[in-house]
Amino acid sequence: MGTISKILGLALTAGGAVILAYGMGPDAGGLSFILFTVGLVVMSVGFSLLTAGRKKEEVKASLPTVTEIRCNGCDFKEIRDYEKGDYILKPLEANCPKCNGKMTIEGVYVVREESDQDRF
């Protein structure tokens, strides 16, 4: 149904455009107004069919969740993929590779895309 209506919509839009163009040309004579109107109507029906129905769903991969780990003693910081069981402020068993100190999960988050800035 979706594909058929799109093809039909495209055909009607094209047909409407041809009628419209002919109606606006010098050969239409006394029928110019009718052809112009009919062309517009046919085109609008075609456009409606083309744009009708559900928009194709954007297949958006879910945003990856990351875990930010920081050393309690130095400035070491590591960001890795989220693992089940991670939570913010969870003390980790692994020690800091830089100073061998204790490490804690300081953040579990996603980075969402910035939407386009509006003029306001």
Add this chain to the structure above:
Amino acid sequence: MQIGLPEGDYSWILNLVFFGFIITMSLYGQKIQMWQWLKQIEAGLIELKRMAIESRQSAIDAFKEHGTEEEEVAKEIDRWLDYFTIMPVDLDPAGILTRLDHLLDQRRDRFQEFVTDLTPDASNSERMNLENTLEVTQVLSLIFRIVRHFYLLGKKTGSTIMVMQVQMIMPELLRLAKAYSDAMEAFAQGKPIGDGIGPLVVTKLAREYEATPETYVHEVTKEVGYYPIEVEGRTVYALRATGPGGTVGKPGFAVKKIVADNKGKIARIITVDAALKLEGEEMGRVSEGTGAAIGDPGPEKYAIEQAATEYGIGIEAIVIKEDEAAAVGVMDKRVLDSVPEVIERIKIAITKRTKPGDKIILAGIGNTIGIGL
């Protein structure tokens, strides 16, 4: 281009088309419009149904991880999706908040009972997260069923006003449903959500002043406790719900209890919470104001306001702006990045508006899913 009135023989065609169009639109215009609206609602309903089915499946998957057979889980969840709470009668509003609080307690007890029955071997934290998962599934199912009800009723009765209203509100419903649908992952896996920024801020501030999970005083009220800390010579009760399981607890009543325990000798109550941002505002923006920042149905906020008013305690709120999707979805980096600024503002509020020796309640309001003590 030559557009003009057709001459001679053809003018009747144009007249016929024109009058035909007018008559058709006068007689059937509204029907055509209705048909269009119904088609649009139908498209939205398909989307809502998909989200409801997917969230139900996610809930089933999350529950069956704890050993119960899929069939049994599915049967029980389907039974639970219809669970309702009857709001207290408001013809006589006296004592309505006490009655509402009682009903909400009962509702939560039933939820906990349901989850415990299905997952006898799960830990407390896991059960709290499963409760949240179940609630999201319920919300999505409810949105779908209500929209379907009005769609079918509008179609059956031909009521333009009913169909029109549903069609107009549909984009907002879809936005809300999508936010909850996207949040299923967070609740099912126990990831922190944007709404948890309040408890996170309080915990990070408390940690700066030597608080640890061991110093946390549990169960002041149901699932809420506090870290007693000293900030610039003031005693601060840094209050939040227990985590990392998903719970909001009853922080309002905890504030009331601490005020009562201190015989009203509290200099200031500061609440920190996530707030819905206005479109155009930046995510993670920090705002301050007066009042109790807590988005409960009423009893909790009332408890804080009542305690503050009774003892003349200064009350202020700091909120972190988020949209619906960020509030119920996995915490956004921009929201997390606001923590230092909020902590700074809390410190200013404490040092500027209280004096050494004072006692202050700092309440981090929000869901503690994925946020450790």
